[in-house]
Amino acid sequence: MLHAAPKSSGDFLVLTHGASGNMDAALLVALADALPHNGINVLRCDLPYRQRHPHGPPSPATAKDDQEGLRRAIALMKDTFNGRAFLGGSSYGGRQASLLVASDPTLVEGLLLLSYPLHPPGKPTQLRTAHFPELRTSTLFVSGTKDAFGTIEELTTAIGLIPARTELVPIDGAAHGFSKSVQSVAEVTKQKFRDFFR
Numbered sequence: 627m628l629h630a631a632p633k634s635s636g637d638f639l640v641l642t643h644g645a646s647g648n649m650d651a652a653l654l655v656a657l658a659d660a661l662p663h664n665g666i667n668v669l670r671c672d673l674p675y676r677q678r679h680p681h682g683p684p685s686p687a688t689a690k691d692d693q694e695g696l697r698r699a700i701a702l703m704k705d706t707f708n709g710r711a712f713l714g715g716s717s718y719g720g721r722q723a724s725l726l727v728a729s730d731p732t733l734v735e736g737l738l739l740l741s742y743p744l745h746p747p748g749k750p751t752q753l754r755t756a757h758f759p760e761l762r763t764s765t766l767f768v769s770g771t772k773d774a775f776g777t778i779e780e781l782t783t784a785i786g787l788i789p790a791r792t793e794l795v796p797i798d799g800a801a802h803g804f805s806k807s808v809q810s811v812a813e814v815t816k817q818k819f820r821d822f823f824r
Contacts, residue, residue, distance in 0.1 A: 627649060627658070627669070627670045627671075628667070628668070628669050629658040629659065629661075629662050629667065629668040629669075629670070630662065630667050631661075631662035631663075631664075631665045631666055631667050632662065632663075633665055634665055634667055634707070634709075635664075635665035635666065635709050636667075636707050636708045636709025636710075637665065637666050637667065637707070637709035637710040637711075637712065638666065638667040638668070638669065638703045638706075638707045638709065638710075638711060638712065639661060639666055639667070639668050639669070639712040639713070639714055639738065640669045640671060640696060640699045640700055640703060640711075640712070640713050640714070641654055641657060641658060641668055641669065641670050641671070641714045641715065641719075641738075642654075642670075642671055642672070642673055642696065642699075642714075642715040642716070642719035642722075642723065643672070643673065643676070643715065643716055643717075643718075643719045644715075644716045644717035644718050644719055644741070644803060645683045645684055645717060645718035646683060647716070648672050648676050648680075649670040649671055649672045649676075650670075651716065651803075652805070652808045653716060653740065653803070653804055653808050653811060653812065654670050654716065655670070656808050656809055656811075656812035657812045657815060657816070658670050659812070660812045660813060660815075660816040661816055661819065663816070664816060664819070664820045666712075666819070667703070667706075667707055669699060669702075669703055671695070671696075671699050673692040673695055673696070673719060673722070674688070674691045674692050674694070674695040675688050675691070675692055677695075684718060689722060689725070692722045693722050693725055693726040693729075696713060696715075696722060696723055696726055697726060697730075697733070700713060700733060700734065710734075710735040710736070710823070711733070711734040711735055712734055712735060712736045712737070712738060712823065713726070713727060713733070713734045713736075713737055713738070714737065714738030714739065714740065715738075715739070715740065716740040716741055716803065717740070717741045717742070717743045717775070717802065717803065718743065720737075720738075720739035720740055720741070720742050720743075721739075721742065721743055721754060723737060723739070724737060724739060724742075724757065724758075724761060724765070725757055727761065727763050728757040728758075728760040728761045728762075729757075729760070731760075731761075731762040731763055734763060735763070735764070735823070736763060736764045736765070736766065736822075736823050737761075737763050737764070737765040737766065738765075738766050738768070738815070738819060739765060739766070739767045739768070740768050740769075740804070740815070741768070741769055741770065741773060741775065741802050741803055741804065742767055742769060742775075742776065742781065743775040743776070743802075744775055744776025744780055744781055744784055745775060745776060745780075746775070747774035747775060748774070750780065753784065755784045755787055758784060758785075758787035758788045759787050759788070759789065761788045761789070761790055762789065762790050763790055764790055764791040764792070764822070764823065765785075765788060765790060765791075765792045765793075766792070766793050766795070766818060766819060766822045766823070767781060767785060767792065767793065767794045767795065768794075768795045768797065768811065768814070768815050768818070769781055769794065769795070769796060769797065769800075770796075770797045770799070770800025770801050770802065770804060771796050771797065771798050771799060771800065772799060772800060772801045773800070773801060773802045774801070774802055775802050778794070778796045781794055782794060793818070793822050795814065795815070795818050797810075797811055797814065
């Protein structure tokens with residue numbers, strides 16, 4: 627679903643969802659409504675696993691397919707818009723976005739990672755950061771202070787592994803996915819996105 631900016635800068639953001647969701651997740655819709663007011667064109671998209679199955683979690687075996695789906699979405703947007711390219715996602719979608727960009731740092735100019743799933747809940751030693759030292763792309767993290775997938779302190783430490791410009795935006799009192807604070811998170815993210823990627 628394309629949300630074209632009324633006064634386009636030519637920049638665009640491909641935005642995708644978490645493991646249990648789809649492109650119609652409330653936060654993605656709110657962000658796709660908010661960011662075009664900054665001149666950013668937004669494409670909300672379902673990952674390939676969700677296109678194949680309307681319900682259920684992704685399989686680790688098809689993670690590469692999901693990354694290639696994001697690559698195709700970026701290529702499609704580059705055919706339409708001539709500005710800077712950005713890639714973002716919530717939880718699982720953000721993780722796949724970061725893995726893709728770590729393997730191809732020329733793909734986009736920036737990453738937006740919402741509720742990055744740093745580790746499974748209750749398993750803080752199972753960190754999903756092996757690719758962080760390969761991330762050469764400016765990355766904006768937005769995470770709740772009550773996220774069971776990683777505390778702000780844990781994220782701060784992990785982000786230190788990334789050899790690129792980063793910022794972590796903590797959302798006070800929010801849990802994973804921001805389900806109870808969608809509109810306010812979208813507004814904060816819109817402002818931080820504009821300032822960070824200025």
